[in-house]
Amino acid sequence: MTTHSLDRLGPALPDAPELPLVAILGATGTGKSTLALEVAQAFHGEIVNCDSLQVYRHFDIGTAKLPMAERRGIPHHLIDIVDPHETFTAGDFAGRARRALADIAARGRLPVICGGTGFYWRALDAGLFEGPTRDDALRARLSAREQRRAGSLHRLLRRFDAAAAARIHAHDMPKTVRALEVRLLARRPMTELFRAGRRALRGYRALKLVLSPERAPLYARLDKRCESMFECGLLEEVQRILNLGFSPSVKPFQSHGYKQALQLLRGELTREQALELAQRNTRRYAKRQMTWFRREPEIEWIAGFGDDRVIARQVLERTAAFLTLANQKPSEHF
RNA sequence: GGACGGGUGGCCGAGCGGUUAAUGGCAACAGACUGUAAAUCUGUCGCUCCUUGCGAGCUACGGAGGUUCGAAUCCUCCCCCGUCCA
Numbered sequence: 200m201t202t203h204s205l206d207r208l209g210p211a212l213p214d215a216p217e218l219p220l221v222a223i224l225g226a227t228g229t230g231k232s233t234l235a236l237e238v239a240q241a242f243h244g245e246i247v248n249c250d251s252l253q254v255y256r257h258f259d260i261g262t263a264k265l266p267m268a269e270r271r272g273i274p275h276h277l278i279d280i281v282d283p284h285e286t287f288t289a290g291d292f293a294g295r296a297r298r299a300l301a302d303i304a305a306r307g308r309l310p311v312i313c314g315g316t317g318f319y320w321r322a323l324d325a326g327l328f329e330g331p332t333r334d335d336a337l338r339a340r341l342s343a344r345e346q347r348r349a350g351s352l353h354r355l356l357r358r359f360d361a362a363a364a365a366r367i368h369a370h371d372m373p374k375t376v377r378a379l380e381v382r383l384l385a386r387r388p389m390t391e392l393f394r395a396g397r398r399a400l401r402g403y404r405a406l407k408l409v410l411s412p413e414r415a416p417l418y419a420r421l422d423k424r425c426e427s428m429f430e431c432g433l434l435e436e437v438q439r440i441l442n443l444g445f446s447p448s449v450k451p452f453q454s455h456g457y458k459q460a461l462q463l464l465r466g467e468l469t470r471e472q473a474l475e476l477a478q479r480n481t482r483r484y485a486k487r488q489m490t491w492f493r494r495e496p497e498i499e500w501i502a503g504f505g506d507d508r509v510i511a512r513q514v515l516e517r518t519a520a521f522l523t524l525a526n527q528k529p530s531e532h533f
Numbered sequence: 534g535g536a537c538g539g540g541u542g543g544c545c546g547a548g549c550g551g552u553u554a555a556u557g558g559c560a561a562c563a564g565a566c567u568g569u570a571a572a573u574c575u576g577u578c579g580c581u582c583c584u585u586g587c588g589a590g591c592u593a594c595g596g597a598g599g600u601u602c603g604a605a606u607c608c609u610c611c612c613c614c615g616u617c618c619a
Contacts, residue, residue, distance in 0.1 A: 227571075252571060262571085290568035318570045328567060363567085371574040374566070381567085393567045454571040479559085484571050490564065 217404035218304045219525040221518055222312040223505065224249070224320060224492060225410030226485040228421045230505030232265045234410070235313035237511050238518055239273045245303045247296055248277040249314025249323070252451055254292070255283050257443065260428055260436045261456040276303075283440065283449045289322035290332060296323045297400065309522075310403075317491035324405070326398035331384035333377075341376055352379060360388035406521040408514060409492045412504045418482050420504075425456065425478045429470070433460050455480035 221244070223235045235246050248254065252262045256279045259266075264278060276299040281287045296312070296319075303310045314320070345352045352375050357364040363378040381389040437460045441447065447461050456477045463473040492498065499517070503510040 250571085251569085286569050288568040289570070293568085316570065318566070318568090318572095321566095322568075325567095330568075333568060366565085366567090368565085368574055371566090373569085373573050377568075389567060397567080450569055450572085453569095456571080458571095480571080486562095487564095487566095488571090491566080491570095494565095 217402060217525070218310075219522055220300065220310045220312065220403045220405045221521070222249070222320065222324075222405055222407045223410065223514075224312075224317075224408065224495075224498075225315060225501075225505070226417065226488040226492075227263070227315055227481065228417060228424055228485065229315075229410035229412055230507065230510075231313050231315065231410060232263075232505075234505030234511055234514060235311050236265075236269075236271055236273060237515060239309070239311045240271060241515055242309045242518060242522060243307075244309035244311040245274040245276065245306075247299050247303070247310055247312045248275060249292075249296070249312050249316055249319050251287075251289075251292070251316040251319055252454055253278050253314070254280050254287055255451045256281065257283060257436070257440045257445075258451050258457070260431065260433050261454070261460070262451075263424070263428075283445045283451050286333070286335075286450070288333060289318050290327055292319045293322040293327060293398075300400075300403065315488050317488060317495065320495070324400050326400060328389075328393045328395065328397050330381050330389065330392050334380060334384060337380055337383065338376055341379060342372075345372070352376065355379060356382070359383075360390060362390040363388060404525050405497075406518060407495070407498045408501050408517070409495070409498050410505050410510075411489070411492075411500050411502055413502075416504075417485060421481050421485060422478045425481055426474060428456060429460070429474050429477070433457075434464060437461060437464060455484060 221238055221242075223231050223238065225231055238244055239246050250262065252258060253264050254277055255262070258264075265275070277292070277295060280295070300310045312320070312323070341352060344355075350369060352372070353364060353367070353369040356367070356375055356379050359382045360378055363382075364375075367374045367378060369375070378389050381387075381392065385392060433456065437452075437457060440452075451457060452461055459468060459473040459477040459480075462468045463470060468476070501510060501514060505511065505514075
């Protein structure tokens with residue numbers, strides 16, 4: 200574990216008592232929301248969303264957002280905070296999440312982070328490096344260049360930041376563009392900036408739980424959930440968002456489920472095809488999430504669904520133990 | 534009974550004499566991830582073996598024969614499936 204002194208967002212004193220925090224992570228459909236509710240309810244917590252799509256207003260059904268009525272009066276943060284056309288990055292998330300954490304802790308409550316976007320979690324926990332934010336004008340120029348000559352951006356990156364070029368596959372445009380953007384704007388290679396240190400979260404002691412049910416039942420559940428989304432208003436929701444004036448090219452529309460619903464509305468897919476593709480992409484996504492969390496450090500695996508009673512009890516016990524330990528920790532120094 | 538069309542690796546589906554263990558897609562498995570990450574991208578994917586190499590051997594394109602230096606690809610017979618005519 201390396202720690203860096205670049206953090207200016209959290210309590211920076213190294214010997215300050217660490218505040219407890221619980222993170223409930225895992226693939227979609229593993230029952231995180233329900234479990235987070237249980238934990239928050241039992242330990243005076245408030246929930247902080249860590250899902251890259253639930254931040255968008257109006258995208259409710261396809262993102263499996265917990266309806267207000269089911270939130271048991273527990274405050275949920277970072278849900279419905281931006282409009283669909285606004286860009287919202289991992290950096291934005293990390294900043295706002297840290298503020299939410301501090302607020303919750305200041306209220307004497309337990310922050311319960313809940314979500315499946317691994318990158319957001321990492322941005323929050325390990326932190327991002329100090330670098331330029333995205334620059335759409337620059338990116339427009341870069342992508343025009345790539346269109347003129349396919350492969351030119353990666354070649355360019357090889358000249359400007361060989362280390363990054365070696366790590367990023369030539370076909371991976373988004374990452375190639377970002378590396379170039381950093382290099383061009385900061386005038387220093389991304390690799391160097393990254394090595395210089397990240398803005399890691401300080402001042403908290405986290406219990407990191409990853410829900411990890413068996414694959415077959417998870418997939419079955421995802422398929423079923425996807426189907427019921429199509430049956431229970433996904434199409435109508437998409438139409439409603441369109442009617443509000445948001446473009447179909449807006450980012451959240453590119454996510455699985457919504458993308459297919461849009462294609463179905465345009466007549467590009469039959470209902471069966473749309474559903475099948477949505478299900479397939481959801482399954483693939485879940486698999487990628489599992490891959491991500493496997494690499495996440497200091498994690499505790501929970502082998503089951505979060506809405507399983509036995510699992511819930513197990514997690515509540517674990518959380519209780521964690522909290523008493525967290526409370527004792529500072530006094531051990533004296 | 535007759536006329537066509539077809540049977541290809543877990544599935545779909547190309548190939549239609551050689552450089553084809555056989556394009557693609559799906560499924561499966563593994564992985565990457567440095568500010569739009571539910572995105573984007575990569576690898577493996579018949580079996581066995583090893584000195585892990587654009588390695589060796591084996592088994593493969595419904596079945597059995599045949600033609601050929603050589604066949605998933607051509608011929609014969611047989612077995613299935615589909616459409617049409619009786």
